[in-house]
Amino acid sequence: FHGHINPAIHLSLKLASKGFIITFVNTQFIHSQITKAQLTSSGPNNDDIFSKVRESGLDIRYLTISDGFPLEFDRNMNSLPFLEGLINDFSGHVDELVGKLVKDNCVDPINCLVADTFLVSPSIIAKKYEIVHVSFFTEPALVFTLYYHLDLLEENGHFGSDENRKDPVDYIPGVKSIEASDLPFVFQNSVVHQLIYKAFQDVRKADIIIANTIQELELETITSIQEKHNFYAIGPIVSANFIDLTIPSSLWSEFNCTQWLDTKPRGSVLYVSFGSVARVNKEDILELAHGLMLSEVSFIWVLRLNYLGQNEKSILPLGYEEKVNGRGLIVPWCNQTRVISHSAIGGFLSHCGWNSVVESIWCGVPLICFPLVTDHLANRKLVVSDWKVGSDLRDGESITREKVCDKIKYLMSKETSSNLRKTVVHVKETFHNALAPNGSSNVNFDKFVEELKMKVSLA
Known part of the structure; x- marks a missing residue:
């Protein structure tokens, strides 16, 4: 999934900068999406997304494997069978590749498997080949x-x-109290529940766990986890110059919003995006559309082409784009980090996917939270209740255009949201300080590297 790709890329860069030889494994489908987006956006595609990075001296190799489905299979519209495949079959493809790498690399033997926590059974694969599992x-x-x-x-x-x-x-260790409405939304006995349950049985066997979070901001929770596991908070996993990252990772062609943003006053534009996977029902889309219009605030709204399995023009009210022309820019996809780092952006109406939260705070942009599924609800708790860098659009039974309008006006007015903006600047400083030479995440990353090297030498 798109939200897991960029953190993996940034982690690879950080590990390679410490002298590790990295083999980055992508799925063939995701690779095909990236190369198609490149071809549409910026000319000829590249079969190796890390080729430019290697020119700078970092040793990152690139391989792709099948996820078990043909490339033409629509993973978004057939998400349940796709997830079933990830649970039941995908680990077999990973196992086969790791075995081949262990066997074939005599000069640079593979001795560690860094796997996304949601991959099912990486600890079994690591144990089979006697390598370290992170x-x-x-x-x-x-x-x-x-x-x-x-x-x-x-x-x-x-x-x-x-x-x-x-x-x-x-009663959850390391969590003082949390409202039931802030629990991750996972259907009991659903495929998503099965995947999460199996993944979190497996993570208990990992040699080391690293997370894209910041020690100071989740100290009690992190301390509780560390009582049972070697757990390191090494976030935010972004590059200091992430806006200029040359590694292609977008799954769709990106619309360049910079020229349009350049015409807008500082802090005057609201950015609206609900990520790469989650869906919003048509009724809510209509209320959001009318609320944006009523607010009279300038906005960029990302509406993916496959949002409801139909063309995005059919989602919006008839003639909507013409009515908001000049004030509203509606695009199928864009470079999010480039947009929210622009001086014209004054707020982010977000689904609260973790990457979006991290990127928004990194740029000092406060949020309006519209959580949809899984982790979004717990992320909202951190944003609204704990860190106080955003407001909640889903604080009632339903959303209305009037509520959307009021929330937008409150956030985008510097008078009404002055405290929110002061707080987000403070939390932004915490994010940036964590990656300073003596910052907590930088120190934790060095400790993680030391422990990893020790475990590798003993494996």
């Missing part, structure tokens, strides 16, 4: 510990029971 969690520690303790949520009736308790959850 689990890479691309989301915050709060989400990690909630998934880790799904059994406690089930035992207490907050998840997977007919009761489905709505009172606050106050």
Whole structure:
């Protein structure tokens, strides 16, 4: 999934800069999407997305494997069979590749498997080939510990029971209290639940766990996890010059918004995007559209071409784009980091995917939260309740165009949102300081590297 690609790329760069030889494994389908987007956006595609990086001296090799489905299979519209395939078959493809790498690389033997936490069974593969297993969690520690303790949520009736308790959850280690409405939304006995359950059984066997979060901002939760595991907070996993990253990773052709943004005053534009996977129902889309129009605020709205399985023009009210012409720019996809780092952007209406949260705070942009699925709800808790860098659009039973309008006006007015903007600047400093030479994430990363080298030497 798109939200897992960029963190993996940045992690590879950081590890390679420490002298590790990296073999980055992508799926053939994701690679095909990236190369198609390159061909559309910027001329000839490149079969090796790290080719320019190697010119700078970093040793990152690039391989692709099948995810078990043909390239033409629509993974978005057939998400359940796709996830079933990831649970039941994908680890076999990874196993086969790791075995080949271990066997064939006599000069540079593979001695560590860094796997996304949601990959099923990496610890079994690592044990089979006697290599170190590092689990890479691309989301915050709060989400990690909630998934880790799904059994406690089930035992207490907050998840997977007919009761489905709505009172606050106050029994999860490292979490003082969390509202039931902020728990990750996962259907009991669904394919997503199966994947998460199996992944978090496996993560208990990992040699090391690293996470895209910041020690100071989730100290109690992280400390609790560290009582059981070698867990390092090494986030935010971004490059200091991430806007100029030359490694192609976008799955769709990107519309260049810079020229349009250059015509807008500082902090006057609201950026609206709900990520690469999650879907919004048509009723909410219509309320959002009318709310944006009523607010009279300038905006960029990313509406993916496959949003509802139909052309995006059919989602919006008739003649909508003409009515907001000049004030609203509606695009199928864009370079998000380049957009939200632009001085004209004053707010981000987001689904609260973790990458979007991290990138927004990194750029000092406050959020309006419109969480949809899985980790989005817990991420909203961090943004709204804990760090106070955003407001909540889903604080009631439903959204209306009037509520959307009010939330936008509140955020985009410097008078009404002055405290929010001061706070986001403070949290932004915490993010940046964590990556300073003596910052917590930089120190943690060095500790992780030392432990990894020690475990590799003993493997």
